[in-house]
Amino acid sequence: MIxxxxxDGFKFEFKDALxxxxxxxxxxxxxxxxxxxxxxVDIIAEYEEAYVFIELKDYDDEFAAKYNVLPYxxxxxxxxxxxxxxxxxxxxxxxxxxxxxxYKYRDTFLYRYAEAQEDKPxxxxxxxxxxxxxxxxxxxxLSDELPIGKKGRRWVNGIAKSCQVxxxxxxxxxxxxxxxxxxTFFKCTVTHLAGEN
Amino acid sequence: MIRNLxxxxxxxxxxxxxxxxxxxxxxxxxxxxxxxxxxKAAYSLASLSFKNPKPENQKEQEEAFTEGFKRIFLPExxxxxxxxxxxxxxxxxxxxxxxxxxxxxKKIKFNFSTRVQTLKLDxxxxxxxxxxxxxxxxxxTKEVLSLYTGLKNNPENKEAFKTxxxxxxxxxxxxxxxxxxxxxxPRIEVFLEEIVNKIQGKFLFNNTVNFTTGKxxxxxxxxxxxxxxxxxxxxxxxxxADKLSTHMVAEGFRKLGVLxxxxxxxxxxxxxxxxxxWDEPESxxxxxxxxxxxxxxxxxxKAEQQIILTTHDYVLLKWFDLxxxxxxxxxxxxxxxxxxxxxxxxxxxxxxxxIEPNPxxxxxxxxxxxxxxxxxxx
Numbered sequence: 001m002i003x004x005x006x007x008d009g010f011k012f013e014f015k016d017a018l019x020x021x022x023x024x025x026x027x028x029x030x031x032x033x034x035x036x037x038x039x040x041v042d043i044i045a046e047y048e049e050a051y052v053f054i055e056l057k058d059y060d061d062e063f064a065a066k067y068n069v070l071p072y073x074x075x076x077x078x079x080x081x082x083x084x085x086x087x088x089x090x091x092x093x094x095x096x097x098x099x100x101x102x103y104k105y106r107d108t109f110l111y112r113y114a115e116a117q118e119d120k121p122x123x124x125x126x127x128x129x130x131x132x133x134x135x136x137x138x139x140x141x142l143s144d145e146l147p148i149g150k151k152g153r154r155w156v157n158g159i160a161k162s163c164q165v166x167x168x169x170x171x172x173x174x175x176x177x178x179x180x181x182x183x184t185f186f187k188c189t190v191t192h193l194a195g196e197n
Numbered sequence: 198m199i200r201n202l203x204x205x206x207x208x209x210x211x212x213x214x215x216x217x218x219x220x221x222x223x224x225x226x227x228x229x230x231x232x233x234x235x236x237k238a239a240y241s242l243a244s245l246s247f248k249n250p251k252p253e254n255q256k257e258q259e260e261a262f263t264e265g266f267k268r269i270f271l272p273e274x275x276x277x278x279x280x281x282x283x284x285x286x287x288x289x290x291x292x293x294x295x296x297x298x299x300x301x302x303k304k305i306k307f308n309f310s311t312r313v314q315t316l317k318l319d320x321x322x323x324x325x326x327x328x329x330x331x332x333x334x335x336x337x338t339k340e341v342l343s344l345y346t347g348l349k350n351n352p353e354n355k356e357a358f359k360t361x362x363x364x365x366x367x368x369x370x371x372x373x374x375x376x377x378x379x380x381x382x383p384r385i386e387v388f389l390e391e392i393v394n395k396i397q398g399k400f401l402f403n404n405t406v407n408f409t410t411g412k413x414x415x416x417x418x419x420x421x422x423x424x425x426x427x428x429x430x431x432x433x434x435x436x437x438a439d440k441l442s443t444h445m446v447a448e449g450f451r452k453l454g455v456l457x458x459x460x461x462x463x464x465x466x467x468x469x470x471x472x473x474x475w476d477e478p479e480s481x482x483x484x485x486x487x488x489x490x491x492x493x494x495x496x497x498x499k500a501e502q503q504i505i506l507t508t509h510d511y512v513l514l515k516w517f518d519l520x521x522x523x524x525x526x527x528x529x530x531x532x533x534x535x536x537x538x539x540x541x542x543x544x545x546x547x548x549x550x551x552i553e554p555n556p557x558x559x560x561x562x563x564x565x566x567x568x569x570x571x572x573x574x575x
Contacts (some may be wrong), residue, residue: 071488071519123573132561133515162572170562174569184573 001177007042008056009194010127010168015177015187020045023053023108034115038107041124049185050121050161051112055104057097057128058194064130069094069137098141101126101165105146109159121161127190129167139165168192198296198331198503199239199472203306205290206282208234208270211540218528218547220498222505223517226532227556230541232507233338233476234270235532237365239505240335240474241269242293242305244368246328247471255318262307263315268364278311286310287317295329303329331471334372334459335365338480342406342443342451345370349404373402373455375462384467384500385460390431391496392457395489399433400443400454407440408454449486452478456493467500479510491516498525511557518549531555 002014007022014020024040025033034040043054059067072087079087105124112118124146128135143163150158166174168190176189204213209231217239224232245265252258263277272279281289287308295303303324307316344362348355348370359367381389390413393399398410414434416427443451459465465473478490491513498504508514521527530545533554546552 070515132558132565133511136565164569164572166565166569170565170569173562174566183570183575185575186573 002045004043006193009058009192010056011191011193012043012054013177013189014045015189016047016185017188018046018048034111038110039104040111041104041108044108045186045188046120047185050123051117052186053105053108053122053124055101055124055126057101057126058192059129064134066090067093067097067130068134070133094138094141098138098145101138101142102145105160118157121158123161123186124163125171125186126163126165127168127171128165129192130165131167132170135165135167135170139163199243199293199505200296200302201292201294202235202239202242203290203292204235204238205288207238207289207291208280208282209541210234211282213541213543215530215543215545217503217505218526219501219503220526220528221494221517222503222528222530223514224505224507224530224532225509225514225552225555225557226507227509227534230532230534232509232532236335236474236476236505236507237269237363238291239293239472240333240365241266242291243295243329243331243333243471244269244335246295246303246305247330247332250328250330252328255320259307259315259318262318265364266316268359271363276314277309277316278313281309281311284311286312287319290319291316292319292322295331297329297331305329329471331469332372332464333471333474334465335368335474336452336455336476336478337363337365337369338477339366340448340451340481341366341369341373341455342400345373345402346405346443349374369455372462372464373458375464377402377458377461378463381461382466385463388460388493388496388500389457392453392460392493393433395493396450396453396457398436399457400451401440402458406443406454408443408446408450409435409440410437411435447483447486448481449483449489452482453489453493465497465502467497467502470502472503472505473497475504475506477507477509479508479513484510484512487512487516488520491520495520495522495525509557509560511561514549514557521549 002017002020004012004022021032021044022042023032023034023044024042027033041053041055045052045054067090069090072090109122128138142165146160146163148160148163171190174184175186177187178189198219199217201217202215204210224235226232245262249258249261252261266280267275267277270280283289288310290306290308292306297303304322305324305328306319306322308319309316344358344366348358394412397412398408401407401409411434413431415431418428456465464470479487494504517527528545528547529549529552530543531552531554533542535542
């Protein structure tokens, strides 16, 4: 078992991982310091089948509302000026976060290329404390833009194998190492330290 | 409004005791947990009280309610006993507690069992004088405008329709066929305009139902003395003489059209009419129209209209959460099945985040999980 006691307010317990480390290392002397030129995801875990890139974002409910594009997607009547302004702001925030998650992944992918560590498919998991519905929308937008799969006709390799955007509940429901039956190769329990208090 | 409903050994319930909010009540539960049964039970007691306000004697009242319950629930062989779960004398209970005009408490209670042909009034727990008299409205799951047209044009088919549709459909058709008014209280006018502007037109009810596009516009300034009274007022301006068949109009618009009509003919008037019951507003509806429905319901509730609805739709439920504010009280009533005993369990919360178990979230989670396994499965 590989355990990280506190990464940005979350505890991680990886089971059956060949390796796992903090990727976004600030200490230049650390063996896992990858160079400060580009952005990096928070954690990389290696499994027999694949690498898993993990990025964390902890928002409280009130803050999460600033990203919630859901209401505007279903607007049918003519919105007021104030509503239009709000919508613009929310869409801007959502786009900012999507780009942030996208470039984190792509930069990490380039580091791994430079380190000649691109021998297995890569799955990307963003642990974000939004509710499932909003995470679902983020997952779709992010998957389209990373992109997932072999998007070009001439591509031999894909850039990312899959992308998940999950909250702690959904993460543990699917991945917790204590689950009786595992349906995924990735086994890891996450604990929200702030949520425990 | 209905304050409390008690059901014992009735239909799928062993024991159920619900306190309703005077605002919006949302009944949530998986299929087969009795959401519609609960709605119909509350509606039946309210509607039958309204239809039989001054019963001559106990026997007449019992017969009228028995017949009414049979027509709304359509039990097997049309026997009232089929709605009971037990055979001991008076073991099944249906009871409601209403508040009329915010002050008069009116109770009604019946007992029965599988062995009897008629509901028995429990005189001890029922109000002695006139019954609850505020007319409730029930919007059932199936589309009703086609039935309305069918009944209007071929009334002789009513008996055949009665084998397919329960009484709540006929009650609603009857309410829709009432003549509309020309003048409205300003607060009702606001609703009517709002709905028309949202669906960009309105339904015209004659022998058939047609949709005509248009919007509300102010009257032009007039020098004629008799027209001066119209100054500052607005009227419905039809875009063209072309009428659309209701079938050409989105289901969500049709549902709002039903609400519009009920307000236009003063069947639905906040504070004056009884409870608005709505069974699965989401059925056959484009999720994009949900917000519209929820907005209208919130406005009605703000004007002190009690609303009780059932749903198993995530989007509808989420809209109530997103649009909720302090001026409208929302209570979530949750029905679930106990895994061991198989009994229906009831609980409630006034907080969206505390809905537990939440079958709507569960269904959503199931989809998310399958997606993850598809991507990262062994």
